[in-house]
Amino acid sequence: MDHTLRKITTFGLVFVIFLLSGLYFASGGMVWVAHSSLPHSFLQSVATVLAFFVGAAALYRFYSEQSTNYMLLFVGVGFIGTTVIDAFHTIVTASWFLKTFPNTHHTVVEWSWLSTRIFLAALMILSLFGLYKEKADGPVNTRPIYILVSILTLFILIVFILVNVPLPVYPEKFITHPLELVPGVLFLVALIGYLAKGNWRTDKFEYWIVLFLITSVACQFFYIDLSRKSHDMLYIGAHVLKIIGYGMVYLGVTSKDVAAQ
Secondary structure (H helix, E strand, O other), X not given: OOHHHHHHHXXXXXXXXXXXXXXXXXXXXXXXXXXXXXXXHHHHHHHHHHXXXXXXXXXXXXHHOOOOOHHHHHXXXXXXXXXXXXXXXXXXXXXXXXXXXXXXXXXXXXXXXXXXXXXXXXXXXXXXXXXXXXXXXXOOOOHHHHHHHHHHHHHHHHHHHXXXXXXXXXXXXXXXXXXXXXXXXXXXXXXXHHHHHOHHHOOXXXXXHHHHHHHHHHHHHHOHHHOOOOOEHHHHHHHHHHHHHHHHHHHHHOOOOOOOO
């Protein structure tokens, strides 16, 4: 089988597997609801640690190799910011933080998940600008990127700590988390951009990034959007898919043939 065709087949299989499993859970094929926040907190802890390793590995590779691939920079700072917000999301799932914030516990949990996904999806789109950047442009001042990510991360945390926000969940509707469509669309835009660029045919980094984006799109559209109850199969499944996606990016960042661009 042709190398490119094999990769396209892999993309299709990953998408179909996550699609069918999500629809299976949504149809009631397997009903399970966690009776405590422990499974969710455990999965979030794993995601937080993995996000840090992804961000650190990407930044280490960008600076140690003096790379001109600014996609590495955007992925690195994106996942470091994600680590901070994911850590916050992990903390607020613990029952002893129930009365710490002006928002209800469930509301903070839902918004902290949503903000993390929007934040990361937006950074993945911004990474496309690094992907398309020409060498002739010369080195880019990285300070504004760090400042932007820091401001966004701090803003998100301040909003959840100080502002009383409404619960973004509508259990009576078919799409219970309509705002989750926003990061879903952003991940889809990033996916289309990376597929259109076409470097995934020869570059392992971009190949794994495409797999991560496919996983993220499936997570948003077929899992978290259809979850009826906090900690049900779809809700927990969304967190599992997030970990799988982070793992895919880590494999891409640590691959041996990241293009210099």
